[in-house]
Amino acid sequence: MQFIDDPDRALVLELLKLHEFVDLVIPRGGESLHRFCRENSQIPVITGGIGICHIFVDESADPAKILPVIYNAKTQRPSVCNALDTVLVHRNVAAAMLPRIVEHLAPAGVTFRAHDSAMPYLKQHHTAAIQPAGPKDFDTEWMSLILGLKVVDGIDEAITHTNAHSMGHTDSILTENRANAARWINKVDSAAVYVNASTRFTDGGQFGLGAEVAISTQRLHARGPMGLRELTTYKWVAEGSYHLRE
Numbered sequence: 001m002q003f004i005d006d007p008d009r010a011l012v013l014e015l016l017k018l019h020e021f022v023d024l025v026i027p028r029g030g031e032s033l034h035r036f037c038r039e040n041s042q043i044p045v046i047t048g049g050i051g052i053c054h055i056f057v058d059e060s061a062d063p064a065k066i067l068p069v070i071y072n073a074k075t076q077r078p079s080v081c082n083a084l085d086t087v088l089v090h091r092n093v094a095a096a097m098l099p100r101i102v103e104h105l106a107p108a109g110v111t112f113r114a115h116d117s118a119m120p121y122l123k124q125h126h127t128a129a130i131q132p133a134g135p136k137d138f139d140t141e142w143m144s145l146i147l148g149l150k151v152v153d154g155i156d157e158a159i160t161h162t163n164a165h166s167m168g169h170t171d172s173i174l175t176e177n178r179a180n181a182a183r184w185i186n187k188v189d190s191a192a193v194y195v196n197a198s199t200r201f202t203d204g205g206q207f208g209l210g211a212e213v214a215i216s217t218q219r220l221h222a223r224g225p226m227g228l229r230e231l232t233t234y235k236w237v238a239e240g241s242y243h244l245r246e
Helices: 009-015 031-040 063-075 091-108 119-125 155-165 178-187
Strands: 053-057 084-090 111-114 130-132 146-152 170-174 192-195 214-216 224-226
Touching (some): 009 031, 091 111
Parallel strands (some): 084 146, 170 192
């Protein structure tokens, strides 16, 4: 193990050329570092740790259990990659849930970027904490106490929005409908897909992998939280007794 105590990007470029000595590169940092490694490496690169995370509040979700999950996902550690960025709310419960979400999270310092579909349900809550969402807001990993709000007509629209704007990290559904839960699990293309849970569980330690190496959002070789086991490779060993192949 070697520690390089110098942030000079030129040293990273040098490292990325050492394919005779280094088997795998796992960049930990911002999107620019990930892109730099992908574009310049002569060594396989596993990228991840960047997420635009969603929670979809289905119409069947238990109203008494929704707010603590959203609060935890957004406020516990807002600067990490598995913190919540966007809440999608089923239209049939939007009138009841959207004001409650704002009232519950605003005292913790959360501000909101509301889609046009959400603004009519927040007319009585127009404060400095609520702003109309901009064109790039649902493609932004906030890493701060900002939360996007959008109303959808059902699970299909929620899945479509999530797959279009998520970065394949962590996305969760709150529902009591098992068919919708199964549909979410099968159709949302992310490394970690949850039912009735905070997005904050996507972590090597929480998944029982030991010390977290990274969160991989690509499909191969490892996807999701990675520990030492996910970084090991294998070889085939054959022992014979002077066998011949006919």
